[in-house]
Amino acid sequence: MIDESDKSKGTQSASSQDKPPAAPHAPPLTSAAQDLIGRKLRETYSNKLNEPVPDKFNKLLEQLAKKG
Amino acid sequence: MSGASPSSFQSELTTYIPNLRAFANSLTRRPDLADDLVQEVLIKAFQNMSQFTPGSNMKAWLFMILRNTYFSHLRKRRFEIEDADGVHADKLAVPEAQTSHMDMLDFNVALSKLPPDQREALLLIGAEGFSYEEAASMCGCAVGTMKSRVNRARTRLAELLRLQDETLVEEISR
Numbered sequence: 001m002i003d004e005s006d007k008s009k010g011t012q013s014a015s016s017q018d019k020p021p022a023a024p025h026a027p028p029l030t031s032a033a034q035d036l037i038g039r040k041l042r043e044t045y046s047n048k049l050n051e052p053v054p055d056k057f058n059k060l061l062e063q064l065a066k067k068g
Numbered sequence: 069m070s071g072a073s074p075s076s077f078q079s080e081l082t083t084y085i086p087n088l089r090a091f092a093n094s095l096t097r098r099p100d101l102a103d104d105l106v107q108e109v110l111i112k113a114f115q116n117m118s119q120f121t122p123g124s125n126m127k128a129w130l131f132m133i134l135r136n137t138y139f140s141h142l143r144k145r146r147f148e149i150e151d152a153d154g155v156h157a158d159k160l161a162v163p164e165a166q167t168s169h170m171d172m173l174d175f176n177v178a179l180s181k182l183p184p185d186q187r188e189a190l191l192l193i194g195a196e197g198f199s200y201e202e203a204a205s206m207c208g209c210a211v212g213t214m215k216s217r218v219n220r221a222r223t224r225l226a227e228l229l230r231l232q233d234e235t236l237v238e239e240i241s242r
Contacts, residue, residue: 029223033231037222038194040175045195048090057085060107064114065078 077117081110084127087196088134094191095138097180105141109134128198132206135188142184178228182221189217190225 088109092102112133113120120129179187185207192203193214204214225231 029219029226030231033226034222036231037225037229041179041190041194044176044179045090045094045191048093049086051086051089053085053089054103056103057107057110058082060110061078061082064110065074067114 074117076122077120080126081113081130084130085110087127088130091131091191091196092134092138094179094195095135095184095188097176101141105134105137108137112137125202128202128206131192131196131198135206139184174229178225181228182224186217186221186224189214190221193218194222 085106088106089102092105093099096102096105109130113130116133120126179190182190188207189203192198192206193200198206200211200214200218204211207214
């Protein structure tokens with residue numbers, strides 16, 4: 001496995017230096033903000049999670065099971 | 069002979085398809101690509117069935133295959149990534165004046181602006197509920213690195229969604 005993932009400072013330097021032109025010092029993440037992010041994240045996620053699984057997946061599994 | 073019976077392997081695999089789809093969808097931000105990746109994961113899972121220890125964490129195993137497949141896909145399209153994840157996302161961005169901060173669209177746009185490793189970390193921990201240790205193991209990084217990615221993801225989302233304003237957060241939360 002390529003261990004580039006630990007060189008996170010290198011790959012993320014663009015984004016971590018790329019601050020929006022707002023306050024010079026970003027305030028710490030409030031727990032209210034963190035809760036809100038968590039809630040929206042799970043909302044988005046569960047929309048997809050609760051979709052019925054399209055046929056193509058079960059058909060693929062059946063094909064794979066036959067071969068094995 | 070090691071390995072589960074193929075039919076119990078298959079039925080357990082089936083139970084994780086919704087999760088794989090949800091993770092792939094949020095990670096890639098492209099529903100068609102997401103479904104293609106999940107299908108690849110199913111194929112790989114069968115090919116590597118003998119390497120899976122029955123009774124161990126199949127969900128984590130599948131998610132690891134999925135994220136490896138995604139990142140391998142990104143590496144192959146390295147020069148297109150900035151376009152696919154950057155420019156495309158920017159085209160969807162709503163001008164500041166019109167932004168209603170916590171529309172689903174804005175949240176998804178903000179999510180798509182995170183670097184993939186941060187988005188992945190946030191999804192594994194915040195959406196799927198893996199532990200930091202599990203997520204770090206899946207992604208081949210240290211637990212500290214995983215925590216750092218999650219923190220950066222949250223901070224960056226808060227910036228993009230302009231959640232530093234506490235009164236705004238209260239208003240949205242109502």
